[in-house]
Amino acid sequence: MPAVRDLRVLLRLTDFRRLLAVRLLSQSADGVYQVALATYVVFSPEKQTSPTAIASAMAVLLLPYSLIGPFAGVLLDRWQRRQVFLYGNLLRAFLACGTAVLILASVPDWLFYASALSVTGVNRFVLAGLSAALPRVVDADRLVMANSISPTAGTLAATAGGGLAFAVRLVSADSDAAVVLLGAALYLCAALASLRMARDLLGPEQELVQPRLAAALASTARGLTDGVRHLAERRTAARVLVAMTLMRFCYGALTVMVLMLCRYAWSETEPEGLALLGLAIAISGAGFFAAAVLTPWAVGRLGQFGWIVACAGTAAVLEPALGLPFAPTPILVAAFVLGLITQGAKITTDTVVQTSVDDAYRGRVFSLYDVLFNVAFVVAAAIAALMLPPDGRSVPLVVVVAVIYAVVAVMMARWNRVGAGL
Numbered sequence: 001m002p003a004v005r006d007l008r009v010l011l012r013l014t015d016f017r018r019l020l021a022v023r024l025l026s027q028s029a030d031g032v033y034q035v036a037l038a039t040y041v042v043f044s045p046e047k048q049t050s051p052t053a054i055a056s057a058m059a060v061l062l063l064p065y066s067l068i069g070p071f072a073g074v075l076l077d078r079w080q081r082r083q084v085f086l087y088g089n090l091l092r093a094f095l096a097c098g099t100a101v102l103i104l105a106s107v108p109d110w111l112f113y114a115s116a117l118s119v120t121g122v123n124r125f126v127l128a129g130l131s132a133a134l135p136r137v138v139d140a141d142r143l144v145m146a147n148s149i150s151p152t153a154g155t156l157a158a159t160a161g162g163g164l165a166f167a168v169r170l171v172s173a174d175s176d177a178a179v180v181l182l183g184a185a186l187y188l189c190a191a192l193a194s195l196r197m198a199r200d201l202l203g204p205e206q207e208l209v210q211p212r213l214a215a216a217l218a219s220t221a222r223g224l225t226d227g228v229r230h231l232a233e234r235r236t237a238a239r240v241l242v243a244m245t246l247m248r249f250c251y252g253a254l255t256v257m258v259l260m261l262c263r264y265a266w267s268e269t270e271p272e273g274l275a276l277l278g279l280a281i282a283i284s285g286a287g288f289f290a291a292a293v294l295t296p297w298a299v300g301r302l303g304q305f306g307w308i309v310a311c312a313g314t315a316a317v318l319e320p321a322l323g324l325p326f327a328p329t330p331i332l333v334a335a336f337v338l339g340l341i342t343q344g345a346k347i348t349t350d351t352v353v354q355t356s357v358d359d360a361y362r363g364r365v366f367s368l369y370d371v372l373f374n375v376a377f378v379v380a381a382a383i384a385a386l387m388l389p390p391d392g393r394s395v396p397l398v399v400v401v402a403v404i405y406a407v408v409a410v411m412m413a414r415w416n417r418v419g420a421g422l
Helices: 002-012 014-043 051-076 081-105 109-136 140-171 176-194 213-233 235-265 270-302 304-323 328-356 359-387 395-417
Strands: none
Touching (some): 002 014, 002 140, 014 051, 014 081, 014 109, 014 140, 014 176, 051 109, 051 235, 051 359, 081 109, 081 176, 109 140, 140 176, 140 270, 213 235, 213 359, 235 304, 235 328, 235 359, 270 304, 270 328, 304 395, 328 359, 359 395
16 A cells, blocks of 8 residues: 555654654653643642632643744744754753642642643644654655654654553552653653754754744734634635634533543542543543544535534534433543544534635634634633532533534534535
8 A cells, every 4th residue: 555655664764753753752741741730730639629720720731822833933933943842842841840849849829830831832832843844854745644644643642641641640649740750751851852863954944034033923923814814705714613613612611510520529539530530531532533434424425514513413412411410421421422523523624724715824724723722622611610610510501512502503504504605
């Protein structure tokens, strides 16, 4: 098979393997650190977890991706990318060690969140740099294959890192700081792995760098504004982005609810609650995988808007039916269903945006998409924090989410009937 042959060729390329190693180590460290942060906020015995604390943790994990992301490329086109991987991972290792010290010292929450925010902020530069550097280590004919392999492998590495963090947390008491230090060690390994590549291997070419940083940042801001205008002229893309943003909001609100249920309603001990949370995450991930398999077939049968209608309509019916008992088994079933529905809608949205937006604006529109996707999750967590009682059982929240899913289904069905540009 050509794909297998190309994969073998890629893995024979020394520089590709070295860049991939940096990605795997870096993203596995991300997985460890993110789980360490979440479990410290939610499951530490000495902390009385509140929905507000969970919302704060969500903001720390996600907002840097949205607020820094559009501008990261400007700086990455001015700095040697090998040095970004070296110093970025060294800085994250140092900052993660600082986070571990803060955990042991039981400092005020705002200081802990500031430390965690600094780690996740640097992460955006490293991930963007890994993508920008890829064309420097593979030829143009195999770039599509490399773009498929590298992010997928990175996601698997992050998942494995999160699983390792869960395992350490379950078998070792009072291990929050130890898990964070494990992430710091992996960041250090990623930094050392980057030294196996030549300093100037990954670019950028100095003659292509804009001479003035302020001008480059201003140009990026203007480009994003132009992207908004272009999106307003492409109603098909704009409509699916509205639907996806609302569905992401629903998923975020329900995530906070499940965290609180695992912590207080379904478990009497911290390890029991942590195990339930890990199971819920794994089941939701299985739903994401199922969506990747099912969506191409469903879009072929129902059309792009029709599949989103089916996803949102199914969620509007099943979410309250499975959620209102507030029992573990039906909500774990709901985790799978909502994982499938959310990812199925996202895959379809990605495709619609890619095919509806002019190539010259596609990067800027996807930057805006990234902002909407993550900000919706954070806003949902904040609103859920206002609605949820301490044990996570909130009938109003479940009903509101069901109504939003129903609104999305009706809205997309209406747009589908009038053509929606498809």
